[in-house]
Amino acid sequence: MSPPNWQRRLLIALGSAVFVGGVGSVAQAADVTLLNVSYDPTRELYVDFNKAFAEYWKKKTGDTVNIRQSHGGSGRQARSVIDGLAADVVTLALAADVDAIATNGKLLPLNWEERLPEHSAPYTSTIVFLVRKGNPKNIKDWDDLVKPGISVITPNPKTSGGARWNYLAGWAWALKQPGGNEASAKEYVRKLFKNVPVLDTGARGSTTTFVQRGIGDVALSWENEAWLAIKELGPDKVEIVIPSVSILAEPSVAVVDKVVLRRGTRTVAEEYLKYLYTPEGQEIAARNYYRPRNAEVAAKHQELFPKLELVTIKDFGGWAKAQKEHFGDGGVFDQIYSQ
Amino acid sequence: MNIRRAAALASSAALLPFSGAALAQNAGSPANNEQSADLRREVEEQKQRLAVLERKLELQEESAKAAAASTPKVTASATRFQLASNNGENFVRLRGTLHADNRVYGGDSVAESADTFLLRRVRPTIEGTFGGIYDFRFAPDFGGGRSVIIDAYVAARFNPGATLTVGKFKPPVGLERLQGGADLRFIERGLPTSLVPNRDIGAQLSGEFGGGTFAYQLGYFNGVTDGGSSEGLASPDVEVDTKGDYAARVFFQPFINSENFNLRGLGFGVGSTWLDIDGSAANTALAAYRSPGQQSVFSYRANTATGGAPNNATFADGQRLRLAPQFYYSRGSFGVLGEYTQVKQDVSRVVGGTTSSDTLTHSAWQAQFSYFLTGEDEAFRGFTPGSTFQPGRPGTGAFELVARIHELDIDDDTFAGGANSFANPLTAVSKATAYGVGLNWYPWNTVKLSINYEQTEFEGGAATGDRADEKALLSRFAVNF
Numbered sequence: 001m002s003p004p005n006w007q008r009r010l011l012i013a014l015g016s017a018v019f020v021g022g023v024g025s026v027a028q029a030a031d032v033t034l035l036n037v038s039y040d041p042t043r044e045l046y047v048d049f050n051k052a053f054a055e056y057w058k059k060k061t062g063d064t065v066n067i068r069q070s071h072g073g074s075g076r077q078a079r080s081v082i083d084g085l086a087a088d089v090v091t092l093a094l095a096a097d098v099d100a101i102a103t104n105g106k107l108l109p110l111n112w113e114e115r116l117p118e119h120s121a122p123y124t125s126t127i128v129f130l131v132r133k134g135n136p137k138n139i140k141d142w143d144d145l146v147k148p149g150i151s152v153i154t155p156n157p158k159t160s161g162g163a164r165w166n167y168l169a170g171w172a173w174a175l176k177q178p179g180g181n182e183a184s185a186k187e188y189v190r191k192l193f194k195n196v197p198v199l200d201t202g203a204r205g206s207t208t209t210f211v212q213r214g215i216g217d218v219a220l221s222w223e224n225e226a227w228l229a230i231k232e233l234g235p236d237k238v239e240i241v242i243p244s245v246s247i248l249a250e251p252s253v254a255v256v257d258k259v260v261l262r263r264g265t266r267t268v269a270e271e272y273l274k275y276l277y278t279p280e281g282q283e284i285a286a287r288n289y290y291r292p293r294n295a296e297v298a299a300k301h302q303e304l305f306p307k308l309e310l311v312t313i314k315d316f317g318g319w320a321k322a323q324k325e326h327f328g329d330g331g332v333f334d335q336i337y338s339q
Numbered sequence: 340m341n342i343r344r345a346a347a348l349a350s351s352a353a354l355l356p357f358s359g360a361a362l363a364q365n366a367g368s369p370a371n372n373e374q375s376a377d378l379r380r381e382v383e384e385q386k387q388r389l390a391v392l393e394r395k396l397e398l399q400e401e402s403a404k405a406a407a408a409s410t411p412k413v414t415a416s417a418t419r420f421q422l423a424s425n426n427g428e429n430f431v432r433l434r435g436t437l438h439a440d441n442r443v444y445g446g447d448s449v450a451e452s453a454d455t456f457l458l459r460r461v462r463p464t465i466e467g468t469f470g471g472i473y474d475f476r477f478a479p480d481f482g483g484g485r486s487v488i489i490d491a492y493v494a495a496r497f498n499p500g501a502t503l504t505v506g507k508f509k510p511p512v513g514l515e516r517l518q519g520g521a522d523l524r525f526i527e528r529g530l531p532t533s534l535v536p537n538r539d540i541g542a543q544l545s546g547e548f549g550g551g552t553f554a555y556q557l558g559y560f561n562g563v564t565d566g567g568s569s570e571g572l573a574s575p576d577v578e579v580d581t582k583g584d585y586a587a588r589v590f591f592q593p594f595i596n597s598e599n600f601n602l603r604g605l606g607f608g609v610g611s612t613w614l615d616i617d618g619s620a621a622n623t624a625l626a627a628y629r630s631p632g633q634q635s636v637f638s639y640r641a642n643t644a645t646g647g648a649p650n651n652a653t654f655a656d657g658q659r660l661r662l663a664p665q666f667y668y669s670r671g672s673f674g675v676l677g678e679y680t681q682v683k684q685d686v687s688r689v690v691g692g693t694t695s696s697d698t699l700t701h702s703a704w705q706a707q708f709s710y711f712l713t714g715e716d717e718a719f720r721g722f723t724p725g726s727t728f729q730p731g732r733p734g735t736g737a738f739e740l741v742a743r744i745h746e747l748d749i750d751d752d753t754f755a756g757g758a759n760s761f762a763n764p765l766t767a768v769s770k771a772t773a774y775g776v777g778l779n780w781y782p783w784n785t786v787k788l789s790i791n792y793e794q795t796e797f798e799g800g801a802a803t804g805d806r807a808d809e810k811a812l813l814s815r816f817a818v819n820f
Contacts, residue, residue, distance in 0.1 A: 213393070
């Protein structure tokens with residue numbers, strides 16, 4: 001049995017109306033929006049990069065991509081993503097924060113580092129000292145930071161990726177001193193943080209504390225952030241001091257699988273991160289004072305990035321170990337800062 | 340603000356002018372150059388301390404602001420009880436419907452014993468959303484001495500044009516049926532609702548375009564009888580056969596976003612269902628219909644076998660097609676709702692080994708009018724009283740007058756054939772025409788008191804002549820939140 005003709009036509013008409021509406025809805029979805037959740041000092045980098053990528057993507061596909069940025073302390077940003085902030089991509093200060101999103105949030109696979117070259121760290125930086133013009137306290141190396149009366153500005157390692165790099169760089173220097181060992185390194189960072197009058201949540205906050213509020217004699221800073229401060233304020237206000245030893249800071253990037261799957265943005269999100277590795281992307285990173293991975297681009301900007309002895313996170317046994325030992329609950333930082 | 344820090348800040352600030360004055364006094368005195376340098380150092384140190392304290396306060400405030408941004412929101416207002424994430428994308432809401440009714444009948448149509456108080460709806464409800472996309476609703480009903488689940492579904496709002504809903508909910512057909520129990524203008528829905536599904540289990544794709552100017556629903560359900568719900572099937576909430584009920588509805592509100600005040604409240608559309616169903620004398624898959632006073636006034640012939648195989652019952656035997664054109668319109672305090680519902684049903688009856696079959700077409704319609712005496716705006720869904728009533732305080736709440744006319748017309752072929760007819764003309768009416776008026780008082784956003792008077796004229800349905808008019812006085816004390 002089947003419905004009479006007029007009734008069948010009615011049902012077909014209803015179905016057709018819906019189908020046409022549905023197809024129309026799909027066909028107009030050519031504008032894409034991405035959310036890049038990043039850490040504090042990358043604001044300027046990604047303003048430049050997003051503009052370049054949008055132009056590249058428009059040229060390549062004809063689609064318009066709008067990229068929204070979110071910045072804050074790297075650890076805090078990772079927490080926000082775990083708690084539901086719908087980041088298509090994360091570009092955080094260190095691998096440990098992306099690991100947290102993978103392990104605690106289960107939003108991307110544990111092997112995320114293997115999905116892009118250079119274990120998903122398309123540019124690097126290091127930790128330097130930013131001092132007042134003329135270096136009135138004559139700060140030259142890490143040992144100067146623990147002298148009485150020296151006020152050191154650094155953010156909180158619990159919330160800031162940059163602060164964790166700062167801490168580890170100081171630890172590495174202490175280990176390299178004659179007779180240096182775990183105990184002496186621990187004592188060094190204890191003294192160092194005793195000289196810290198205020199802990200900001202992120203690197204940009206620390207720069208504000210040092211530069212705009214005029215607090216402290218020295219700021220432990222991302223190299224790119226230090227250059228940016230000089231660019232903003234002029235070389236007559238602050239200057240950079242390169243310590244004898246520092247650390248290779250490797251900010252990590254990753255697509256957040258569960259978000260892109262839900263939003264249908266995987267392709268553009270992946271291409272967005274891959275574009276960071278292109279000569280154009282590397283050039284933008286270098287212009288914003290990040291050390292590019294690309295040798296040719298690095299050579300072009302070598303005057304910005306002096307050579308110095310750099311330890312790496314591998315010297316600490318990798319981020320998983322370093323995070324747990326130094327920054328986890330009850331870790332070394334908790335021990336020395338609560339003393 | 341931390342009191343100790345504030346005190347320290349204040350004392351540091353107080354020290355600075357004195358230090359500055361001392362410095363000025365000593366300036367120009369060569370003998371005191373060293374002392375001046377010490378004072379300058381002290382001033383600098385005080386300035387640093389002050390700056391550090393200020394910065395710490397600043398960070399404390401930033402931290403408090405950030406914490407506030409991630410703190411869940413608890414809402415307990417006059418209309419809503421809700422726990423939500425700060426961004427509003429995740430929430431769970433407690434809702435409830437309690438309808439306590441009274442029914443009184445006049446005339447000879449209904450026995451005096453039918454006068455009663457009853458709990459018509461008792462529905463504690465939990466609903467919510469996850470991720471701003473995934474909705475759910477769970478609503479049991481304990482009204483009328485039963486315990487059933489009336490709504491239990493999840494819905495994914497992928498975009499405004501595509502929402503997938505799966506579970507038990509209202510199939511998209513009758514307009515007044517789709518109106519929530521809290522928004523009904525009359526205590527009981529009109530006669531057209533008798534012919535459309537109430538609640539069924541299935542899946543539906545729905546959406547709207549143009550900011551609501553066009554909406555659609557497409558669904559596939561287990562299939563229920565006219566006016567019925569799946570919990571009322573022979574096996575509650577279980578598919579009767581292997582064939583489901585296709586449902587579709589389109590609705591237009593062409594002026595909903597326009598500046599045209601006169602037409603903004605106009606909406607019209609059509610809903611339809613179709614299924615092919617094979618009932619039996621034991622499980623007829625056919626409905627009985629009720630009067631506006633909720634008395635049974637029409638049913639098909641039932642099983643007469645006193646043992647052995649069921650016999651003589653009329654049962655569904657083929658297609659069931661429903662069609663329901665509908666509209667509503669509101670302008671200011673005035674509102675009107677109109678709908679026409681038709682159901683074409685293939686039926687059969689086996690009497691003495693002879694099968695008789697036919698396609699019966701029953702129809703119903705209604706025109707319902709409402710008007711707020713207190714000036715509130717009429718709307719299909721939801722409204723807010725202009726004032727609330729609390730003894731000793733100004734305000735009366737909202738008063739609304741309602742009136743309607745509605746009719747149910749049973750296909751004449753239902754009664755053809757004398758003793759072989761599909762329904763007994765001596766007990767089942769062939770037509771019911773009802774006139775109703777009522778007054779609603781909304782003393783509070785969530786509280787409603789209603790009184791309706793409904794008089795219904797019948798054709799047939801009695802041993803001689805027509806069933807006596809039904810005169811029903813219905814009243815309700817309702818809480819809906």
